[in-house]
Amino acid sequence: MIGDQFDERDSSDSFAYGMGGNHGPDHSINVVIRVRPIISGQTSAQHAGKSIATKTNSKENGTTTNDPSTAISFQPPDRFKYVVQDVIASTVRPFAFNVVFEPEATQEEVFEHSGVKRLIDMALDGFACTVFAYGQTSTGKTYTLTGNAFQVCRNNFEKTEMERMETMSPNKRRHHTTPGSNCVNHQNLNSNNAKSIGIVQLSFAYLFEQIKRRKLRDKTLYVITVSYLEVYNEQVLDLLNPSPRSLNVRWAKDRGFYAENLFKVECEDIGDLEGVLEEGCKNRQVRGHSMNENSSRSHAVMTITLSSEMSDPEDPQGFIRKEGRLCLVDLAGSEKTKRTNSKGGTFVEANNINRSLLVLGNCIACLADPKRRNGHIPYRDSMLTKLLADSLAGNGMTLMIACVSPMKCDSQETISTLRYASRAKRVRMNPVVQMDPRELLILSLKREVRVLRVENNYLRQNYQIHHHQPPPAAAAAAITAVNGGQFAAGKFPFCLHFVLPMISLQLNENGTFDANSMLLSRMENMGPNGAIDKVDDKDGHLLNKYMHDNEVLRVENVQLNLQRHRLIRDHELVCKENERLMRKLNSLIGKSETSSGNRNRQLIGSAHLLTSLSSSASSPSLLSLVSPEDATTAVDESTTQVSHNVNNVSNHAIISTTTSSSNHHESRPQSVQQSKPKEEQNDLILVREKPNSTTNRIRHSNTRNSETEESNTLDLTIRGKSAVNGGRIQQQGNNVRQRKT
Numbered sequence: 001m002i003g004d005q006f007d008e009r010d011s012s013d014s015f016a017y018g019m020g021g022n023h024g025p026d027h028s029i030n031v032v033i034r035v036r037p038i039i040s041g042q043t044s045a046q047h048a049g050k051s052i053a054t055k056t057n058s059k060e061n062g063t064t065t066n067d068p069s070t071a072i073s074f075q076p077p078d079r080f081k082y083v084v085q086d087v088i089a090s091t092v093r094p095f096a097f098n099v100v101f102e103p104e105a106t107q108e109e110v111f112e113h114s115g116v117k118r119l120i121d122m123a124l125d126g127f128a129c130t131v132f133a134y135g136q137t138s139t140g141k142t143y144t145l146t147g148n149a150f151q152v153c154r155n156n157f158e159k160t161e162m163e164r165m166e167t168m169s170p171n172k173r174r175h176h177t178t179p180g181s182n183c184v185n186h187q188n189l190n191s192n193n194a195k196s197i198g199i200v201q202l203s204f205a206y207l208f209e210q211i212k213r214r215k216l217r218d219k220t221l222y223v224i225t226v227s228y229l230e231v232y233n234e235q236v237l238d239l240l241n242p243s244p245r246s247l248n249v250r251w252a253k254d255r256g257f258y259a260e261n262l263f264k265v266e267c268e269d270i271g272d273l274e275g276v277l278e279e280g281c282k283n284r285q286v287r288g289h290s291m292n293e294n295s296s297r298s299h300a301v302m303t304i305t306l307s308s309e310m311s312d313p314e315d316p317q318g319f320i321r322k323e324g325r326l327c328l329v330d331l332a333g334s335e336k337t338k339r340t341n342s343k344g345g346t347f348v349e350a351n352n353i354n355r356s357l358l359v360l361g362n363c364i365a366c367l368a369d370p371k372r373r374n375g376h377i378p379y380r381d382s383m384l385t386k387l388l389a390d391s392l393a394g395n396g397m398t399l400m401i402a403c404v405s406p407m408k409c410d411s412q413e414t415i416s417t418l419r420y421a422s423r424a425k426r427v428r429m430n431p432v433v434q435m436d437p438r439e440l441l442i443l444s445l446k447r448e449v450r451v452l453r454v455e456n457n458y459l460r461q462n463y464q465i466h467h468h469q470p471p472p473a474a475a476a477a478a479i480t481a482v483n484g485g486q487f488a489a490g491k492f493p494f495c496l497h498f499v500l501p502m503i504s505l506q507l508n509e510n511g512t513f514d515a516n517s518m519l520l521s522r523m524e525n526m527g528p529n530g531a532i533d534k535v536d537d538k539d540g541h542l543l544n545k546y547m548h549d550n551e552v553l554r555v556e557n558v559q560l561n562l563q564r565h566r567l568i569r570d571h572e573l574v575c576k577e578n579e580r581l582m583r584k585l586n587s588l589i590g591k592s593e594t595s596s597g598n599r600n601r602q603l604i605g606s607a608h609l610l611t612s613l614s615s616s617a618s619s620p621s622l623l624s625l626v627s628p629e630d631a632t633t634a635v636d637e638s639t640t641q642v643s644h645n646v647n648n649v650s651n652h653a654i655i656s657t658t659t660s661s662s663n664h665h666e667s668r669p670q671s672v673q674q675s676k677p678k679e680e681q682n683d684l685i686l687v688r689e690k691p692n693s694t695t696n697r698i699r700h701s702n703t704r705n706s707e708t709e710e711s712n713t714l715d716l717t718i719r720g721k722s723a724v725n726g727g728r729i730q731q732q733g734n735n736v737r738q739r740k741t
């Protein structure tokens with residue numbers, strides 16, 4: 001094997017849950033290459049001199065040389081690159097893939113390192129996963145998927161059938177139908193060499209191993225159902241229920257394209273699955289041509305549906321149900337009819353195969369092109385692309401195993417297959433867990449209830465509301481009012497008309513109501529008639545419970561939010577009022593300055609303090625952290641405190657200058673203006689040391705004290721904005737200096 005083990009980068013955790021609306025991270029189709037060995041018989045005259053050994057390379061003196069006879073060679077040190085000789089154009093074409101299986105690779109190695117195991121794990125987790133084998137005829141697609149056990153058995157069976165038919169009368173021969181699955185049974189399969197089984201059988205074993213492990217680990221229970229169909233000459237035939245009538249392919253919004261009336265078999269153990277595989281292989285259209293004596297003439301699609309049920313880790317009474325899917329697709333090989341010598345029926349089959357593979361190529365080309373990806377994709381041009389539409393661009397994960405021949409004579413086809421594969425590598429996938437819409441709704445409601453509870457607690461804490469449950473009657477009344485009377489005592493009509501009114505309850509940050517995107521997407525997923533109209537008793541009970549919790553919390557949260565907005569508005573009004581008062585104060589100061597002189601300078605200081613207080617009170621940090629009510633109280637308190645401090649400043653100043661006055665100890669900011677005696681009017685001059693400094697220095701000088709003839713200066717340092725934000729002004733003792741001049 002060249003390259004790394006298949007990229008195991010993602011765990012299912014990284015994917016989204018949903019029904020297609022919920023988008024997870026982008027992933028591209030994974031592509032691995034398998035080079036078939038030269039098989040006995042190919043050294044015939046047809047291939048003589050053209051066959052090649054794909055033994056990769058040899059190193060001579062540190063440089064790499066490739067065997068000139070090989071069509072495919074690998075180029076160390078870049079192990080992921082290899083070149084294919086284009087015999088006709090006499091050039092080499094470089095290609096790069098993450099994983100390339102050399103001819104010596106065993107079936108087990110392919111299974112281990114191709115990434116199939118990871119896809120099975122994802123399917124068990126609820127994703128839709130697809131493995132498909134693509135390539136020219138006779139490159140080993142069927143061998144890679146199912147080994148050669150069935151081919152050997154089929155040959156034996158066909159031989160004995162021919163012999164029996166020859167002994168029959170013509171009339172009997174006409175009415176003779178193929179017997180059941182007697183030719184290939186479980187014993188047959190096991191009696192074959194283990195190497196001849198393919199990754200499908202290995203997948204079955206791994207699947208049951210994992211199911212057993214999960215059952216023990218988290219008590220997950222799985223129900224496995226299998227369907228098996230083929231697309232033969234553009235007709236869909238059921239391989240488990242053979243009938244000359246083909247199945248119709250229909251399209252539904254929630255399912256995409258699907259084959260109508262397809263037979264599904266429930267499988268309980270690995271034997272059942274292998275029986276289904278045998279039955280399908282036996283009924284599949286196979287014919288020989290000059291390049292492959294067992295050439296598949298149809299595209300075969302086996303779909304294993306994995307319905308799981310596990311207990312919800314977040315709700316001991318609840319269950320999570322998912323529906324994963326594993327699709328195993330063995331495509332018919334592209335062929336040049338000249339080389340395969342196809343005639344008659346085989347020629348028609350070859351044309352149909354080539355045409356459907358061409359349409360598949362066109363779809364891949366569209367999906368791989370970022371400009372065309374979102375435009376029209378021609379899925380409807382063939383039955384194959386209709387059935388693979390989901391695997392190509394749906395919400396699952398896809399692995400392409402591109403099989404190529406090592407022969408030089410096949411180099412053109414090999415190059416074309418590798419181009420195809422390179423293009424497929426660019427197709428982006430969007431894995432989403434497949435869940436029943438009803439289950440998904442329950443899960444999303446549960447999550448919503450949890451989120452609403454957190455929000456509710458937060459709001460209660462912020463607004464210091466201590467009762468934990470809203471009054472049920474009030475809440476129910478509120479819900480009834482909001483839902484237009486359709487809420488009836490815990491019983492919810494579960495359809496669109498119920499969901500619609502809930503949308504009107506969503507309140508955005510601006511205080512206006514808008515639609516809830518989650519609910520909208522839920523509505524979209526429900527389909528026009530409300531796909532979840534009917535609920536059974538158990539689910540109905542759960543749904544009612546979560547819907548009820550959800551509604552009560554939602555209504556309560558809306559009320560709390562309204563309260564919050566009202567408080568914010570009140571707070572803003574208080575701030576505006578403060579500003580208005582400030583302006584009034586300033587104008588009063590201006591008017592009285594001429595008449596009152598120095599006394600009013602003191603008020604300027606107060607005004608500045610109030611201004612800064614007012615701005616700090618309306619700061620967003622305060623609003624966001626403290627409830628408006630608290631904030632308002634804080635503003636009031638801080639105003640009072642500032643007033644006190646202003647007063648104290650004033651008093652200190654006065655104490656230091658006019659020691660005889662005692663009235664000032666009781667004075668209030670208003671009284672600073674009104675009741676101060678004239679002879680005690682002091683100068684309060686606000687001096688900024690630096691224009692942007694946060695430290696303001698208040699210089700106080702009494703020039704009016706004519707009695708003592710003293711001019712006292714008081715320096716007060718007020719901690720600037722930060723202290724003001726806290727609603728306090730701190731006088732720093734060290735910075736209070738009295739100076740006698």
Ligand SMILES: Nc1ncnc2c1ncn2[C@@H]1O[C@H](COP(=O)(O)OP(=O)(O)OP(=O)(O)O)[C@@H](O)[C@H]1O
Pocket residue numbers: 035036037039103135136137138139140141142143144148292294295296297331332333334403
């Ligand atoms: N890796 C391999 N090891 C051994 N034998 C192989 C391998 N790959 C293919 N073969 C053999 O090559 C022959 C052709 O393989 P197979 O039928 O699987 O090709 P195919 O691509 O499915 O062809 P078609 O498209 O015509 O159905 C078979 O006899 C098969 O046993």
